[in-house]
Amino acid sequence: MPFEDSSPALEAEGLTKRYGRRPALTDCRLNVPRGRIVGLVGPNGAGKSTLLQLACGLVPPTSGTLRVLGSAPAANAAHLARVGFVAQDTPVYGSLTVADHLRMGARLNPSWDAGLARRRIEQVGLNPGQKAGRLSGGQRAQLALAVAAAKRPELLILDEPAAALDPLARSSFLRNLMEFVTELGASAVLSSHLLADVERVCDHLVVLGGSRVQVAGDVRDLLAAHHRLVAPRGAFDRLPAGVEVVHSEPGDAHLSAVVRADGPLRDGPWTVAGVTLEELVLAYLTRAAGVPAAHAGTSGMGALR
Numbered sequence: 001m002p003f004e005d006s007s008p009a010l011e012a013e014g015l016t017k018r019y020g021r022r023p024a025l026t027d028c029r030l031n032v033p034r035g036r037i038v039g040l041v042g043p044n045g046a047g048k049s050t051l052l053q054l055a056c057g058l059v060p061p062t063s064g065t066l067r068v069l070g071s072a073p074a075a076n077a078a079h080l081a082r083v084g085f086v087a088q089d090t091p092v093y094g095s096l097t098v099a100d101h102l103r104m105g106a107r108l109n110p111s112w113d114a115g116l117a118r119r120r121i122e123q124v125g126l127n128p129g130q131k132a133g134r135l136s137g138g139q140r141a142q143l144a145l146a147v148a149a150a151k152r153p154e155l156l157i158l159d160e161p162a163a164a165l166d167p168l169a170r171s172s173f174l175r176n177l178m179e180f181v182t183e184l185g186a187s188a189v190l191s192s193h194l195l196a197d198v199e200r201v202c203d204h205l206v207v208l209g210g211s212r213v214q215v216a217g218d219v220r221d222l223l224a225a226h227h228r229l230v231a232p233r234g235a236f237d238r239l240p241a242g243v244e245v246v247h248s249e250p251g252d253a254h255l256s257a258v259v260r261a262d263g264p265l266r267d268g269p270w271t272v273a274g275v276t277l278e279e280l281v282l283a284y285l286t287r288a289a290g291v292p293a294a295h296a297g298t299s300g301m302g303a304l305r
């Protein structure tokens with residue numbers, strides 16, 4: 001059942017967070033609608049964890065505003081219950097058993113769904129009597145996800161939830177995540193360095209680079225608005241209005257560029273092709289990093305490190 005309130009999952013205006021003089025997020029504007037699975041990507045130190053911590057009310061902004069499900073982050077106990085958070089290292093209580101975690105979840109959360117928690121624990125093959133400290137990284141992540149989802153949150157926030165998992169465990173974790181989000185009618189934001197994971201599960205993208213939002217939007221819209229143009233060098237000086245070069249790479253006689261176009265691209269002295277999500281992300285991050293064009297390789301579905 002979808003939730004009735006339709007205010008954005010996340011809405012930020014001028015959001016800035018500094019640690020001392022070091023900027024972690026600068027002047028960020030975001031509007032993430034409900035019902036999306038959001039991929040938050042960017043290189044190390046881009047500000048992903050900071051944004052997620054701000055959204056959970058764990059740290060305050062230096063300036064600007066952030067609204068989560070229409071309220072200030074962690075505004076009150078009722079609002080806290082609407083948001084589930086799985087932190088970067090999927091922390092669990094080592095001396096407590098899997099079943100203890102579920103009992104504790106039930107005591108702490110008024111909307112706890114014991115049936116959902118039990119079902120998920122069974123499906124991922126966790127032994128309720130097992131001490132959490134003896135679980136593997138993947139099993140810990142599954143337990144943390146089950147506990148966060150059994151709160152029946154409207155928004156699940158996950159900081160690199162699958163980073164430590166092997167490919168099989170990651171695949172099962174992401175499948176579980178998608179099932180939860182669909183079953184709960186919820187929204188989710190997950191940060192990841194793995195573009196293949198983002199491509200697989202996310203329908204909305206936020207790219208952070210150098211503490212700023214580089215690009216954000218529904219994946220389908222972003223892919224429709226971006227193209228790869230290959231053209232003789234001089235042709236890029238005559239691009240029509242409404243076409244912005246995000247990043248270009250030099251060839252011998254031609255330039256290859258990822259461009260953003262407001263509307264359909266008219267014919268010209270260029271060839272036009274679609275871009276993959278990876279090409280799109282790398283074009284923005286390369287531009288943000290100020291990497292010289294010759295170093296901006298885009299081959300292979302990669303990890304952002």
Ligand SMILES: Nc1ncnc2c1ncn2[C@@H]1O[C@H](COP(=O)(O)OP(=O)(O)OP(=O)(O)O)[C@@H](O)[C@H]1O
Binds near residue numbers: 044047051
């Ligand atoms: N508690 C803190 N105290 C001081 N500086 C911090 C703190 N937390 C983060 N930072 C700084 O803020 C910037 C953004 O860090 P953040 O952890 O949000 O990046 P990230 O995108 O999550 O990185 P990663 O991919 O490595 O996890 C970095 O320069 C980091 O050093």
